[in-house]
Amino acid sequence: MTAAQGVLLRPITMGLLLQSFFLLLLLLLGSCLPPAAAFPKGCYPSEEEGLKTFRCSNAQLTEVPRDIPNDTNKLYLDFNQIPFLPRDAFRDLPLLLELDLSHNAIARIETGAFQGLAEHLHSLDLSSNRLVSVSKDAFSNLKAKVNLSNNPWLCDCRLQELIRAVELAADSSGGIVCDSSTQEEHVGKAFLQLTADTDFCNVYKKTTDIAMLVTMFGWFAMVISYLVYYVRQNQEDARRHLEYLKSLPSKQRRSEESSTISTVV
Numbered sequence: 001m002t003a004a005q006g007v008l009l010r011p012i013t014m015g016l017l018l019q020s021f022f023l024l025l026l027l028l029l030g031s032c033l034p035p036a037a038a039f040p041k042g043c044y045p046s047e048e049e050g051l052k053t054f055r056c057s058n059a060q061l062t063e064v065p066r067d068i069p070n071d072t073n074k075l076y077l078d079f080n081q082i083p084f085l086p087r088d089a090f091r092d093l094p095l096l097l098e099l100d101l102s103h104n105a106i107a108r109i110e111t112g113a114f115q116g117l118a119e120h121l122h123s124l125d126l127s128s129n130r131l132v133s134v135s136k137d138a139f140s141n142l143k144a145k146v147n148l149s150n151n152p153w154l155c156d157c158r159l160q161e162l163i164r165a166v167e168l169a170a171d172s173s174g175g176i177v178c179d180s181s182t183q184e185e186h187v188g189k190a191f192l193q194l195t196a197d198t199d200f201c202n203v204y205k206k207t208t209d210i211a212m213l214v215t216m217f218g219w220f221a222m223v224i225s226y227l228v229y230y231v232r233q234n235q236e237d238a239r240r241h242l243e244y245l246k247s248l249p250s251k252q253r254r255s256e257e258s259s260t261i262s263t264v265v
Contacts, residue, residue: 040067041059042056043055051073051097052074054068054069054074061080061081063082070093072096073096075090085114088112088115089114097123099144101129102127106129111140118141121143122144122145127147127172131152135158136158139166146169148172148176151179153177154178155191160201173192
């Protein structure tokens with residue numbers, strides 16, 4: 001190989017080396033980034049007003065996704081078909097500030113579903129779901145403002161305890177309407193307006209006390225009736241026996257009467 005050929009081959013060799021280096025660098029960077037396929041279809045991360053946001057709105061989800069970035073600040077799961085929230089559904093999202101679960105099919109919330117969110121979460125939207133009755137323990141230690149409007153609520157003591165345990169979002173209280181109730185006249189009315197005049201927990205307690213009194217009175221009446229029947233039956237037997245004795249000869253009758261009187265005494 002001549003000197004001139006060596007001079008020509010040197011830039012070509014350097015170019016090939018640089019190209020190989022850049023290809024290797026791209027492969028390494030690609031292996032460190034999360035693959036797009038890791039996110040459910042219809043979900044994507046973004047940044048809004050300096051907050052890391054993850055949107056899964058109208059993504060036809062039937063459960064809470066698991067592959068949500070753990071540094072998410074705002075999570076939108078609205079307009080899906082999620083039927084219930086299991087325990088620890090959001091435990092890997094310690095920085096979550098806002099959670100939108102509106103317009104789903106949520107009918108059940110397990111205790112501990114929002115575990116791990118108490119410190120930072122300040123907004124929780126559960127409006128327009130299928131909630132009928134939820135234990136206050138499901139929202140234990142949660143400081144977020146909660147929207148519970150437009151659900152088919154059963155208005156009873158349990159709902160009253162839940163309302164007392166959470167802080168309702170502004171302008172959402174009027175949307176908590178009785179879809180069913182132990183008292184028919186409450187159906188279709190705003191629950192908080194009813195609680196201004198009715199303590200549902202005291203009504204339940206009074207109803208329970210009355211039921212217990214009625215039950216006790218029933219048992220007492222049964223015992224008294226049995227005692228009266230027993231005494232009358234014995235009196236009837238004694239009367240018949242005395243009549244029988246009167247029909248006997250006098251000597252035999254006296255001995256039988258003495259026996260009967262001693263038995264009755």
